[in-house]
Amino acid sequence: MSKIDPKVPIGLYTLQKWFGKVITTPIIHIDGKGIPTIDEEKYKEEAKRLISPNQFLTSDQRIGIYKMQYWLRLFELLKEDFPFVLRLFGDELFEEEIATPYLTRYPSNTWKLDSLGVMLPEWIEDNYQDESDKKLVYYAAVIDVAYFELFFAPEYEKISKVNAKAKIYLQPCIRLFELDADLFSFRDEFLKKEPNYWLENSFPELSKNKKFYTVLYRDYNKIKYSKISKAEYLLLKSFEKGSSIEEAFQSFPEKLIKNANIELWFKIWSENNWLASKKT
Amino acid sequence: MNKMMKNIPNLGIGVGLRPAHYSEIFAALPKIDWFEIISENYMNDSKPIQDNLGKILDHYRVVQHGVSLSIGGPDPIDFEYLKELKKLAQKTKTPWISDHLCWGRVPGSHYHDLLPLPYTKKTMDYVVERAKIVQDFLEIPFALENVSSYASFKEDEMNEWDFYGEVIEKADICMMLDVNNIYVSSKNHNFDPKDYYKNLPLERAIQIHLAGHSNLGDYLIDTHDNYVCDEVWEIYSEVYPLTGGVSTLLEWDANFISFEDTWKEALKAKKFQKDLNECQK
Numbered sequence: 298m299s300k301i302d303p304k305v306p307i308g309l310y311t312l313q314k315w316f317g318k319v320i321t322t323p324i325i326h327i328d329g330k331g332i333p334t335i336d337e338e339k340y341k342e343e344a345k346r347l348i349s350p351n352q353f354l355t356s357d358q359r360i361g362i363y364k365m366q367y368w369l370r371l372f373e374l375l376k377e378d379f380p381f382v383l384r385l386f387g388d389e390l391f392e393e394e395i396a397t398p399y400l401t402r403y404p405s406n407t408w409k410l411d412s413l414g415v416m417l418p419e420w421i422e423d424n425y426q427d428e429s430d431k432k433l434v435y436y437a438a439v440i441d442v443a444y445f446e447l448f449f450a451p452e453y454e455k456i457s458k459v460n461a462k463a464k465i466y467l468q469p470c471i472r473l474f475e476l477d478a479d480l481f482s483f484r485d486e487f488l489k490k491e492p493n494y495w496l497e498n499s500f501p502e503l504s505k506n507k508k509f510y511t512v513l514y515r516d517y518n519k520i521k522y523s524k525i526s527k528a529e530y531l532l533l534k535s536f537e538k539g540s541s542i543e544e545a546f547q548s549f550p551e552k553l554i555k556n557a558n559i560e561l562w563f564k565i566w567s568e569n570n571w572l573a574s575k576k577t
Numbered sequence: 578m579n580k581m582m583k584n585i586p587n588l589g590i591g592v593g594l595r596p597a598h599y600s601e602i603f604a605a606l607p608k609i610d611w612f613e614i615i616s617e618n619y620m621n622d623s624k625p626i627q628d629n630l631g632k633i634l635d636h637y638r639v640v641q642h643g644v645s646l647s648i649g650g651p652d653p654i655d656f657e658y659l660k661e662l663k664k665l666a667q668k669t670k671t672p673w674i675s676d677h678l679c680w681g682r683v684p685g686s687h688y689h690d691l692l693p694l695p696y697t698k699k700t701m702d703y704v705v706e707r708a709k710i711v712q713d714f715l716e717i718p719f720a721l722e723n724v725s726s727y728a729s730f731k732e733d734e735m736n737e738w739d740f741y742g743e744v745i746e747k748a749d750i751c752m753m754l755d756v757n758n759i760y761v762s763s764k765n766h767n768f769d770p771k772d773y774y775k776n777l778p779l780e781r782a783i784q785i786h787l788a789g790h791s792n793l794g795d796y797l798i799d800t801h802d803n804y805v806c807d808e809v810w811e812i813y814s815e816v817y818p819l820t821g822g823v824s825t826l827l828e829w830d831a832n833f834i835s836f837e838d839t840w841k842e843a844l845k846a847k848k849f850q851k852d853l854n855e856c857q858k
Contacts, residue, residue, distance in 0.1 A: 300652065300653055300684060301651045301652055301653070301684055302650075302651060302652060302653045302654070302703075302707075304703060304706060305651040305703060306697075306699040306700065306703055308699070308732070309649075309651065309694075309695065309697075309699065309700050309703065310651040310683075312695060312730070312732075313650070313651050313680060313683050313692075314651075314683055316692065317683050317686055317688060320688065320690075321686070321688070330793070330794070330795055330796075331793065346731070347730060347731055347732075348728050348729070348730060348731065349728075349729045349730065349731050349733075351765070351766065351767060352767065353795035353796065354795060354796060356728075359727055359728035359729075360728055362727040362728070362796065362798070363690065363692065363727060363728065366690055366798075367688055367689075367690055370689055370690065371689065374689075404686050404687075405686070405687040405688075405689060406685055406686055406687055407687055408617055408645035408655075408658065408682075408687055408689075409617075409621075410617075410689070411621070448623060448625060449621055449622075449623040449626075450623070451622045451623075451624070452624045470624075515624075515625070517625065517628075518625030518628070518629070
């Protein structure tokens with residue numbers, strides 16, 4: 298059992314646990330007043346016992362308002378964090394097939410809202426049933442998570458001078474992707490339209506049949522991406538856990554960098570602040 | 578009374594700072610008295626967020642208002658949260674910190690809402706004890722705000738205003754009075770707003786919140802997405818002189834209008850402050 302304040306009146310704690318269970322029960326029906334119904338007989342009876350009705354609303358309608366507020370607020374937050382996934386489903390299906398079961402499995406347990414959706418890719422991997430588009434939905438979630446995580450990621454000290462022997466790290470506000478389809482351009486097209494537009498229109502064209510290497514990065518307060526070559530991807534990847542330039546090249550396939558302008562790469566990476574000299 | 582309450586300034590009229598208005602604010606640097614920030618939105622290491630806050634602090638007075646304290650919640654006081662809150666306060670130099678008289682989580686679950694407390698003696702004693710701890714820890718004036726509510730409990734032993742007023746006095750803390758919440762709750766619980774504010778220790782009020790709400794016929798919801806209605810302005814005009822004149826702030830959180838229009842709406846408060854000004858003359 299999780300810790301509680303030793304001084305909390307037991308009656309208050311019991312009431313709060315009950316209240317929490319009622320409002321986090323998924324919405325199934327909405328009544329004529331726009332309030333989600335309390336469908337479980339047990340909760341309905343308890344509501345009658347615990348909540349005062351008023352001249353317009355019954356006891357369960359009054360707690361139903363809190364249930365509505367709880368779900369609407371969290372739906373809104375997830376929709377904001379997952380614009381790509383949202384557009385694959387449209388508003389209603391996103392709420393029913395993604396947000397409701399996800400939030401039931403992973404309810405928020407912290408005041409920090411930026412962590413609300415971080416488990417969505419894992420949830421999709423474990424629970425999403427439609428194999429025909431599962432991979433697309435999964436990667437859409439992975440990319441959406443990367444966008445909001447990069448916004449909140451810290452930034453390490455910038456490299457001032459490139460030294461072949463010094464350890465270099467990829468900034469935490471940088472993420473590398475190796476994908477079987479051009480999902481970043483695909484996402485851009487999706488985001489140009491409102492979420493429900495794609496319910497009645499064909500999806501944009503998705504380029505596939507080759508590998509797409511992309512770096513997602515933070516530029517001041519915007520998250521941007523650049524398409525990069527496989528060699529750039531592998532070289533940047535070697536700095537994820539920290540490596541000197543010398544070490545990075547020791548295990549690097551020579552043919553990939555035969556004609557590459559590596560000096561220019563490092564110049565661009567340093568200018569864009571993708572590399573850091575220290576981890577803290 | 579709490580010694581810290583003696584030198585609390587009246588900052589004038591302010592607006593809740595929201596990212597939707599950043600570009601307008603940074604471009605024009607409008608002359609406004611002060612901004613209120615939602616503390617939790619800035620309690621992180623995100624460079625873009627901290628940079629934006631830094632730009633605001635370069636030009637404006639900022640006051641912190643929180644939504645996650647859960648003063649009436651059953652879990653132990655979250656000192657890690659309070660440490661972060663205090664760290665932010667050192668940066669913003671906020672003259673006070675406020676949060677809500679409510680609960681929002683149980684161990685293991687956070688509901689991201691301002692949930693109602695039963696108005697009982699036992700609950701009051703519990704909240705008072707915790708509010709004193711928070712006040713001691715923060716070391717700057719701490720205020721609790723009345724919330725809008727949609728349900729009340731059969732076990733209630735007193736009115737909301739008696740509960741609220743006594744918590745504030747017994748904990749020896751400050752009052753952040755939301756006049757829109759008084760109106761919303763008065764409709765949802767069928768009481769006269771006058772009974773509410775005339776029975777509060779308004780000498781402890783350090784700030785007033787104004788906002789719009791949604792009228793859904795049989796009930797009102799505190800949505801902060803609309804203009805302040807006439808009835809709320811009327812309550813404000815009566816409450817403001819009773820407080821002796823305190824900082825006033827407009828909250829607008831959804832269906833945003835331009836910053837210029839938001840500020841115009843906030844400035845309407847001046848018109849309703851005339852009673853106090855006339856008294857002082």
